[in-house]
Amino acid sequence: MSVILRPGKSSAIEASSLGFDRMTRVELIWLEKQTEFWIRFGNGAGEQILDRSRRIVFFRPGTVFGFVRWAANDYGTVVSRIDIVRAIAAGNSYQTLPFVRPGGEILLKIEGWPKVEEVLRHIDAIESLGIDAADVDPDHWRHVAHWMKAGEAPRLYTAERHAAWLRRREIGK
Template sequence: MTASALPAAGAAPATPLPALSALAGQASNVPLTRVSLAYIEARFKLYLRFGEPARTLRLDRWRRCAVFLPRAMFCRVRWEANDYGTIRWQLMVMQAATPLDDMQRIPGVRPAARLLLHAEGENAVRAVLERIDGIEGQGIAAIDVSSAYWRTLGNCLAARLALPEYTAERHAAWLAGRALP
């Protein structure tokens, strides 16, 4: 070990990194969901299409980690390519959960999340992205959309049925139902 790698005599010890809950501005007992994100030019993109993380940590030049509070809704898109073109399209709409909720283990999501919609393949992902654009075009934030709609959309994709539109009336009904005790 060289002298430059040793701590200076009398120097204060390094302070430990703060907990993720402290970085997110929350109490230490709040269960947080961590989502891995990455970007490698022309090869790999793992990014959020929508969602409001409590905090985003930059790990290095290519990787980030988004931290979500319980009940937060988010959409993660995965795109992969090789020398011959695109090899994988994937879109998942998820909801961060508490330890008492039902959750699914998903690679890159720690500890887990509630999976509302899973689309695989270019056509399915493009169809869902069009629905998300349509929702946002109506002035509705995608994170405020009913979780039942995302499940319905996923089921229609799996059954190869026509995908339902998310209307302002459906959104108003969702908000009214959520306001009830």
């Protein structure tokens, strides 16, 4: 049985023809005020809708995305977490992460809603510069993670830093 997917915003096509089976898959769940997993940023290659509350988003190798997980029970929040992950190519080593198959390179992992909110504000600040958060230097996300875990404020990501990253990336090709 083949699965019908929606790549980006175009019409539905067959999964095997695009190689979705070799991509990183992220399962998203939305049960209002109970379990809410969503992609904050990142360019998915397609999606598979499982039912009204679940879908899978596919990412090509090398794509960076922000994955937010929040869950609550009768007593309050039980999980609030953001992971910034780089999708991996088949055969490469990776770190495992719940709801991400097979896994990815974890650039940032922050838990606890106050810190998650700080990361979300940091992402907003980057996007306010006109920079897609998925294109940010991966080392910057590591920097943010380390400084926040140390209880300190990370450096701001600037247009100048981004231009330097783009030049460095171009030279490395």
